[in-house]
């Protein structure tokens with residue numbers, strides 16, 4: 102298995118992701134500059150966090166125009182795992198690969214802390230091995246994480262099991278008290294219909310080794326690797 106970690110001007114979590122794949126999981130991953138036009142030979146894609154194009158205009162609004170995004174779209178259409186983390190989630194929304202949009206956090210402040218999230222489905226490329234109801238403690242760090250989507254689309258996300266994680270308490274209660282950014286329905290992660298494309302606001306790469314204060318994020322990368330190269334499931 103060979104994984105591409107896309108690098109935009111302003112990405113800052115690409116090396117963390119590469120480290121987790123190559124040194125922690127022993128799976129080959131390489132950085133791919135956003136101006137490249139081919140992802141031939143790659144079995145999965147991670148769009149990492151950061152501040153692509155300095156977050157000008159809207160987070161992800163300029164990165165979506167990068168040449169590599171056509172290839173990300175192509176790989177997504179073959180059922181390969183495509184996971185966007187934080188700024189990567191914003192880029193997937195702006196690209197139309199996932200429905201909805203990000204607003205500024207309700208507090209209008211950048212929020213950087215650890216939160217608990219409840220896994221809502223195990224049919225996504227990021228949560229494949231994780232039973233529904235699993236609680237993960239993961240870091241968040243963003244200014245635009247207040248996920249929103251139209252009423253009909255929200256219903257369709259719910260009906261099709263596309264809500265992947267919600268912000269929760271450490272015992273899985275979901276409510277406003279556990280919502281760090283105002284996100285609709287406490288949504289922290291969603292997938293496309295087939296589950297192979299996932300966007301998540303938390304940063305699993307910052308919680309995949311004990312030295313970083315927790316290992317809950319590793320299961321997400323293991324799930325991603327486990328999705329493999331078999332195409333649509």
Ligand SMILES: NC(=O)CC[C@H](N)C(=O)O
Nearest residue numbers: 150151187188243244245
């Ligand atoms: N950690 C990140 O990826 C930051 C995402 C984005 N730049 C924001 O502040 O919302």
